[in-house]
Amino acid sequence: MSLIVQKFGGSSVADAESIKRVAKRIVETHREGNEVVVAVSAMGDTTDDLLDLAHEVTPIPAPRELDMLLTAGERISMALLAMAIRSLGYDARSFTGSQAGMITDAQHGAARIVDVTPGRLREALDEGAIAIVAGFQGFSRESRDITTLGRGGSDTTAVALAAALGADICEIYTDVDGIFTSDPRIVKRARKIDRITSEEMLELAGSGAKVLHIRAVEYARRHNVTLHVRSSFNYNVGTIVYDPQKLPEGEESTMEESIIAGVATDLSQAKITVVGVPDVPGVAAKLFKIVANTNANVDMIVQNVSAASTGRTDISFTLPKDDGQKAITALSNAQDGIGFESLQYDDQIGKLAVVGNAMRTNSGVSATLFEALYEAGINIEMISTSEIRISIVTRADSINDAVRAVHTAFGLDAEDEAVVHGGTGR
Amino acid sequence: MSLIVQKFGGSSVADAESIKRVAKRIVETHREGNEVVVAVSAMGDTTDDLLDLAHEVTPIPAPRELDMLLTAGERISMALLAMAIRSLGYDARSFTGSQAGMITDAQHGAARIVDVTPGRLREALDEGAIAIVAGFQGFSRESRDITTLGRGGSDTTAVALAAALGADICEIYTDVDGIFTSDPRIVKRARKIDRITSEEMLELAGSGAKVLHIRAVEYARRHNVTLHVRSSFNYNVGTIVYDPQKLPEGEESTMEESIIAGVATDLSQAKITVVGVPDVPGVAAKLFKIVANTNANVDMIVQNVSAASTGRTDISFTLPKDDGQKAITALSNAQDGIGFESLQYDDQIGKLAVVGNAMRTNSGVSATLFEALYEAGINIEMISTSEIRISIVTRADSINDAVRAVHTAFGLDAEDEAVVHGGTGR
Known part of the structure; x- marks a missing residue:
């Protein structure tokens, strides 16, 4: 039993x-x-x-x-x-x-x-x-x-x-x-x-x-x-x-497992870029402490290599759109203390993630991903990876083209189209 | 407080x-x-x-x-x-x-x-x-x-x-x-x-x-x-x-208290008459045990004096209309055992009750009641009393005339008409 x-x-x-x-x-x-x-x-x-x-x-x-x-x-x-x-x-x-x-x-x-x-x-x-x-x-x-x-x-x-x-x-x-x-x-x-x-x-x-x-x-x-x-x-x-x-x-x-289990997309996120952050130790910690205090749920974080000429760098991160306003407000209030140059807010982004356990042992996943996106004419704005996931950020209005291209590139396409029902419960 | x-x-x-x-x-x-x-x-x-x-x-x-x-x-x-x-x-x-x-x-x-x-x-x-x-x-x-x-x-x-x-x-x-x-x-x-x-x-x-x-x-x-x-x-x-x-x-x-506190009416009851009941001790107990076993909620009970010639009597009682069918079924099943002649079911009755604490010390309440009903041309079918209440049963379609006549007869009428709202909650 x-x-x-x-x-x-x-x-x-x-x-x-x-x-x-x-x-x-x-x-x-x-x-x-x-x-x-x-x-x-x-x-x-x-x-x-x-x-x-x-x-x-x-x-x-x-x-x-x-x-x-x-x-x-x-x-x-x-x-x-x-x-x-x-x-x-x-x-x-x-x-x-x-x-x-x-x-x-x-x-x-x-x-x-x-x-x-x-x-x-x-x-x-x-x-x-x-x-x-x-x-x-x-x-x-x-x-x-x-x-x-x-x-x-x-x-x-x-x-x-x-x-x-x-x-x-x-x-x-x-x-x-x-x-x-x-x-x-x-x-x-x-x-x-x-x-x-x-x-x-x-x-x-x-x-x-x-x-x-x-x-x-x-x-x-x-x-x-x-x-x-x-x-x-x-x-x-x-x-x-x-x-x-x-x-x-x-x-x-x-x-045998397929290399990629699935491809997920997410249009609920926005991107904040903190421009011209002094590239000194502890600044990122300060920034994200301020954001964390607003209870905003930060997802991807990308920091570029700082320009040698200025000693400053840009830090971008994504968070739910709903959390955007309070994070922007908190950061603005801290601008003088931290000394960054400006803030950019962008809520027209889309996130795409490929996930697969076998990614651990299979090289070439990122190459396949980037190539598929390139061939579909999709521009990549941010990249972040975990052991079994690669996520990228692109324009919201190209996310559907992106996911179709990636789905095909990893050999996930079925022979028949799926039958689709309505929404799901709580 | x-x-x-x-x-x-x-x-x-x-x-x-x-x-x-x-x-x-x-x-x-x-x-x-x-x-x-x-x-x-x-x-x-x-x-x-x-x-x-x-x-x-x-x-x-x-x-x-x-x-x-x-x-x-x-x-x-x-x-x-x-x-x-x-x-x-x-x-x-x-x-x-x-x-x-x-x-x-x-x-x-x-x-x-x-x-x-x-x-x-x-x-x-x-x-x-x-x-x-x-x-x-x-x-x-x-x-x-x-x-x-x-x-x-x-x-x-x-x-x-x-x-x-x-x-x-x-x-x-x-x-x-x-x-x-x-x-x-x-x-x-x-x-x-x-x-x-x-x-x-x-x-x-x-x-x-x-x-x-x-x-x-x-x-x-x-x-x-x-x-x-x-x-x-x-x-x-x-x-x-x-x-x-x-x-x-x-x-x-x-x-000073008024003799009558109020006059209530009830159209939710039906009347069952058990016709030709042998007038021997214990019959009423048997009858109402049968009814009680159906969980019917018996209200008024009236037994007439038995006709000396037949040694039989009629017993009438009222109960909620919703309980009528099951009581009738149970009594029918017991007809041979008890030996009554027939059953009558009447759901076109109306009940009227006058209630007043001062009734205890004031005689003449029933006389006033019966006279008011008589003058309004209302026929009384059953009467039952408690220490502070007199209830009568009449035809359902004359109950409104009856209550108005009784209300006036006991001097309860206000100078102005009452303002009426909708129904009440549970």
Whole structure:
């Protein structure tokens, strides 16, 4: 008997019909002899509707109360899902984050999981029931208050439950067939990835791939949880996200891997260039301390070699557009202290990243990348690399041409075009 | 410093604007130097919408899950209300039934309060905060599950909190100005009642008066909680529901009372007549045991003197129309065993009740009642009395004429017509 954790996002439980469909699917897994724990998001647009309501009441909702409000969303979907399963003749019980033992710190809106004590879930499973758990929410022992996990919360709930219960697999159901080599809406010949290491998945998610939230991937990697990202609209096998040190039973570890797992793009970033920075030790530290104090999430950083004649250099970095204004303001205020010449702000950039575990042992990846971009007439403005990733920044309006060219150059194109569905849940 | 519990129904918090209005009102009470605890219902039609959703999923929702679902309603309204108060610059914290210490038995959908442990509310008050509590909901220690109190739940929450916290008064805010001598939609010259004893209120609520739920009145009476039923749309003094043994400070106990407090009507009942019942001891007990086993809520019972020639009698009783079918079925099945001749079912009846504490010491009330009905050409089909109430049954289509005639006959008519608002919350 296996223990399977399944996560269904908002689009999979958008209305009563969808909920009944998902209920059948859960029951099938249960009838195959598995213990099943389900993490579920709020129905469709419920969370956004509740947020709108909060903002009708006040421009800055109190975080504790906002969490109280938003957690109503999963309460509705989980109760309906449990009802739907029971009406099929199977025992099912819904549990709030608190009842499920999702213990977090007291950071409302972005709580970190500090402990998972799924005693009531284990009890329910032992009694033959299916346990339905509210995604996204937790409980702070410290403040005795309800918390929410923030972005990617429901995925993280599922992974955390899988880890705490020692589940055999954590299935993330979504409205696409799995993780693709690139966004199928842009790259028509994108291929579904059958297997990807958690490390690669982490880099892809961090580079703009939307299907899995980076936080859930990190949690899965740290706790050795194998993920299966698949569609709730069909029975196809999706994408397995695994730790190569811990291959699923019966799998060969010698299978041939493609050099590049996927190509991700990201149009949500802006670039700030600090022009004419005195090239003396400690200046970069000062600069980024100022930026960090605004809570801006700096991604790529590039510093050019300083011009010998002036002893000054330019430092560019990217950050989410939403963080742009406050970073610019903070840096402007510090201009005299640091002594740079000027600031440039550019929010018309696009980021492209190629990710692949085999990059470690395969030279020539960067050459192939740069050549493909050159041949497509794409200008590279910034470059940054990790052990298994190369990212470049170019103009936003050439990012689609860029990703298609790179996808083809690395031999990732499928023979057929992918079928594309709508957006994904929380 | 007084401690005031305020209850706001669904129509008072139907949208963001209403919530902001209610928030201001709560803050005013707080600023007058009072400690304030608020019990709030779900917004407008939320509960009905959630019920509809449940019935889209399954015709018979599992009771545990239905409670989980419905409690999302108050969670939303209480969080929004707390946000609205905080945005006015005052500390406010929302609490679920469980957090507020509303301990119930495990009877989902109709849980009984077994204990109230409002430690967290007391803490919040001590810290200068306004405590907002979800009405209608509780927590079973036994099953560790969320429960709901059923009909009249939010009123009962407010009264139970007032009792447990030793509140000075429990204000029930609604969309009418208070308790009226009769339904102002039918009796245009109905008057707002300034003061009414809890015993009278109990009889009125039990006879069809809708503003206060009978259960909340019972709880208030048992725990000596003084109620103030008033409008959330104006600042008029409403109706005080009090225990005459425990008059509010400074009040005279010798004030003149009108003989009749009010006239209630009820069109929700049906009448069953069991024809030709053998007039032997124990038959009535058998009959009503059968009816009780269907959980039907029998109200009036009338047995005629038996005809000496046959040794048989007729027994009539009223019960909610919703309970009619199952009672008829159960009685039919028992016809041979009991030996009655036939059953009659009549759902075109109307009930009228006059209620007044002074009835105890005033003879002639029934004569005035019957004469008024006679003069209005209304036929009386059943009569039943308690110490402070006389109820009659007549045709449903003559009930409005009946109540107007009776209202006038007892001198209850006001000089001006009452202003009528819409329906009330849960």
